[in-house]
Amino acid sequence: MKVDVQLTINGQPAQFRVEPTERLVDTLRERAGLTGTKEGCGVGECGACSVLLDGKLVSSCLVLTVAAHGCRVDTVEGLARDGRLNDLQRAFIEEGAVQCGYCTPGMLMAAEYLLGRYARPTTEQIRQAISGNLCRCTGYRKIVSAIRKTARQRAARRTGR
Amino acid sequence: MIDYLRLSQLDDVLEMLWAEGPGILMLAGGTDILVRPQPFAGARILLDISRVEQLRDIAVDPADDCLVIGAAATHEEVAWHPQVSRRAQLLAQACRLVGSAQIRNLGTLGGNLGNASPAADSVPALACLDAEVVLSGRNKQRRLPVLEFFTGPGSSVRQPDEVISSLRLPRQRGRQVSFFLKAGQRRGMCCSKASVAFRARSHSDGRLSGVRVALGAVAPTVVRVPEAEQVLEGRRIEPRLIDEAAAACSRAARPIDDIRSTAEYRKAVVGALLTDGLFRLGDKMKQRRRPRRRRPR
Numbered sequence: 001m002k003v004d005v006q007l008t009i010n011g012q013p014a015q016f017r018v019e020p021t022e023r024l025v026d027t028l029r030e031r032a033g034l035t036g037t038k039e040g041c042g043v044g045e046c047g048a049c050s051v052l053l054d055g056k057l058v059s060s061c062l063v064l065t066v067a068a069h070g071c072r073v074d075t076v077e078g079l080a081r082d083g084r085l086n087d088l089q090r091a092f093i094e095e096g097a098v099q100c101g102y103c104t105p106g107m108l109m110a111a112e113y114l115l116g117r118y119a120r121p122t123t124e125q126i127r128q129a130i131s132g133n134l135c136r137c138t139g140y141r142k143i144v145s146a147i148r149k150t151a152r153q154r155a156a157r158r159t160g161r
Numbered sequence: 162m163i164d165y166l167r168l169s170q171l172d173d174v175l176e177m178l179w180a181e182g183p184g185i186l187m188l189a190g191g192t193d194i195l196v197r198p199q200p201f202a203g204a205r206i207l208l209d210i211s212r213v214e215q216l217r218d219i220a221v222d223p224a225d226d227c228l229v230i231g232a233a234a235t236h237e238e239v240a241w242h243p244q245v246s247r248r249a250q251l252l253a254q255a256c257r258l259v260g261s262a263q264i265r266n267l268g269t270l271g272g273n274l275g276n277a278s279p280a281a282d283s284v285p286a287l288a289c290l291d292a293e294v295v296l297s298g299r300n301k302q303r304r305l306p307v308l309e310f311f312t313g314p315g316s317s318v319r320q321p322d323e324v325i326s327s328l329r330l331p332r333q334r335g336r337q338v339s340f341f342l343k344a345g346q347r348r349g350m351c352c353s354k355a356s357v358a359f360r361a362r363s364h365s366d367g368r369l370s371g372v373r374v375a376l377g378a379v380a381p382t383v384v385r386v387p388e389a390e391q392v393l394e395g396r397r398i399e400p401r402l403i404d405e406a407a408a409a410c411s412r413a414a415r416p417i418d419d420i421r422s423t424a425e426y427r428k429a430v431v432g433a434l435l436t437d438g439l440f441r442l443g444d445k446m447k448q449r450r451r452p453r454r455r456r457p458r
């Protein structure tokens with residue numbers, strides 16, 4: 001039997017009628033048209049489908065849409081404001097942290113999750129934070145520097161320097 | 162065709178299990194269920210227990226001073242809970258090593274047990290902490306030592322009308338030392354090929370008592386290794402004993418060859434993990450024992 005599900009996606013209320021077995025990654029991509037979130041492995045191992053569910057980083061290929069009822073879902077599409085990429089996204093470009101780009105949305109969400117919890121993460125914490133996200137192109141170092149750079153910039157902005 | 166039902170009261174869950182038991186598939190974090198080849202085969206009702214508050218509490222029971230961890234608490238919640246860090250550091254450590262943040266924010270202790278994989282990382286830690294599993298049904302409840310819950314890979318003593326409601330960890334007396342180590346394909350995101358949990362009380366003279374050693378992923382279920390425990394009981398950590406205890410672990414391992422690893426590798430690696438953990442622990446304890454110079458008043 002189909003089930004009514006209400007979500008708040010990137011701040012906007014949304015409603016879907018779905019089979020109990022539908023995965024959140026499919027609802028986002030196929031119904032909400034938010035194709036930023038990628039499916040890589042479909043079994044929780046690559047992190048390409050990472051989104052924030054009520055503020056917590058999860059693999060959307062492992063979440064049933066019905067189970068997310070009433071939750072906030074934040075995807076990569078929510079990072080840009082008024083058509084302008086956010087500082088983290090710009091840092092990824094500036095540092096050359098994007099090649100094919102398939103892992104990028106998941107990496108960005110994992111990085112935002114980290115930065116939301118630690119204002120000044122160590123390099124080890126950054127590496128830990130993206131340990132659930134596979135990248136086949138960049139070799140990770142540029143991704144780590146982009147995240148480190150953003151952390152520094154945000155800390156500087158907070159202290160007003 | 163499967164129906165979905167989300168309940169928020171434990172009593173309602175028990176009522177539902179009693180009425181529909183065998184047709185029910187309980188869903189907690191879904192991180193095991195959704196990666197199965199046929200996730201919903203054979204089930205009529207998908208019962209979502211992830212929002213039952215009574216199953217998520219982590220608190221000390223004043224009646225017997227046990228730390229009670231609700232089965233639907235996620236690995237991330239368990240890993241960073243102050244009471245768990247204070248009283249069951251070993252479990253916090255094991256939960257922090259589960260998968261990645263994406264997995265730990267979804268996966269639960271109850272699901273880790275319910276899936277009954279011999280590679281479940283929380284289980285060796287729980288075994289070393291003398292934890293009991295609480296199984297609840299309508300008008301019934303039973304407690305059993307965590308390792309008695311499992312009967313083989315993927316199977317347990319749970320009846321279709323029972324839910325794993327919590328884990329009870331008794332208070333440990335004295336200064337505790339412990340470690341959990343696992344070997345896998347890569348550091349993030351991976352199921353153990355072999356894991357070792359160790360806990361003991363450490364006395365001021367460096368001797369250990371109440372030694373517990375448990376191994377994951379090297380037998381059909383998680384196992385304790387009494388032979389290794391006896392080697393260290395009442396003794397100080399020293400290289401000869403480490404070798405003996407490690408050999409006992411390798412002997413106790415009854416691994417299978419599978420997609421993740423060969424039996425031979427697993428036998429060798431559990432011994433190496435214990436050796437590594439004990440050497441590091443021994444060093445740490447020695448540093449602590451070295452008399453400190455008194456500060457002048």
Ligand SMILES: Cc1cc2nc3c(=O)[nH]c(=O)nc-3n(C[C@H](O)[C@H](O)[C@H](O)COP(=O)(O)OP(=O)(O)OC[C@H]3O[C@@H](n4cnc5c(N)ncnc54)[C@H](O)[C@@H]3O)c2cc1C
Nearest residue numbers: 044189190191192193194260268269271272273275282325
């Ligand atoms: C990419 C990836 C990496 C992983 N890495 C690790 C790892 O490093 N270490 C590790 O140990 N595991 C790992 N796992 C496995 C999994 O995440 C854990 O076993 C997790 O604890 C399962 O919990 P869950 O709530 O998601 O279970 P679910 O999938 O919801 O349920 C699993 C089973 O338990 C049953 N169940 C759930 N809750 C209860 C309950 N309260 N009472 C009775 N039955 C119940 C369900 O019906 C089902 O049969 C990994 C999984 C993935 C996909």
Ligand code: FES
Nearest residue numbers: 040041042047061
């Ligand atoms: S697609 Fe979800 S983790 Fe790979």
Ligand code: FES
Nearest residue numbers: 099100135136137
């Ligand atoms: S940029 Fe190609 S996978 Fe990361």
